[in-house]
Amino acid sequence: MAPNVEVPRHLLSQLGRQAADIERLVADLDEQSLARRIDPGKWSLKELVCHLWRVQQIFAGRIEAVLSEDYPAILPYEPDGDAEFERMAARPLAESLRGLAAERQRLLARLESLDPAGWRRAGNHPEFPDYDVRFQVEYMAYHEAHHIYQMLQRRAALARPGD
Numbered sequence: 001m002a003p004n005v006e007v008p009r010h011l012l013s014q015l016g017r018q019a020a021d022i023e024r025l026v027a028d029l030d031e032q033s034l035a036r037r038i039d040p041g042k043w044s045l046k047e048l049v050c051h052l053w054r055v056q057q058i059f060a061g062r063i064e065a066v067l068s069e070d071y072p073a074i075l076p077y078e079p080d081g082d083a084e085f086e087r088m089a090a091r092p093l094a095e096s097l098r099g100l101a102a103e104r105q106r107l108l109a110r111l112e113s114l115d116p117a118g119w120r121r122a123g124n125h126p127e128f129p130d131y132d133v134r135f136q137v138e139y140m141a142y143h144e145a146h147h148i149y150q151m152l153q154r155r156a157a158l159a160r161p162g163d
Helices: 009-026 031-035 045-068 084-091 093-112 134-160
Strands: none
Touching: 009 045, 009 093, 009 134, 031 045, 045 084, 045 093, 045 134
């Protein structure tokens, strides 16, 4: 994949819209509904929000490493057994939403400040040979979009009569 020299503003816009979608999909639900697992063994709405917040933290840390170090090693993230995710999920959702939103604004501001060379800075990820800041941001956008779709499904299931 050849590096794109343009600053991918569409990705920044997408991440901004998706943050708003996350908040919209959990609006007006109580903690009990948010924590309800619609499908056994699958995350609740609240857990999905916490996962997205946690992944945002991981990805922002990777981006900072790539921007401040020469070709740093990037470790894969495995959510199973992540103690920080568990701490997030134990908090009220409003607190997690505030954290996600504040950190999203910081991440977007950081990314906005990058020139094209910053977007092309690379790291060494064992699964992705062309890993750079742009790839990480694009990966984040699509990963998050997948989970927002799951949130839409969970939200719709909560509204079914008889549930």
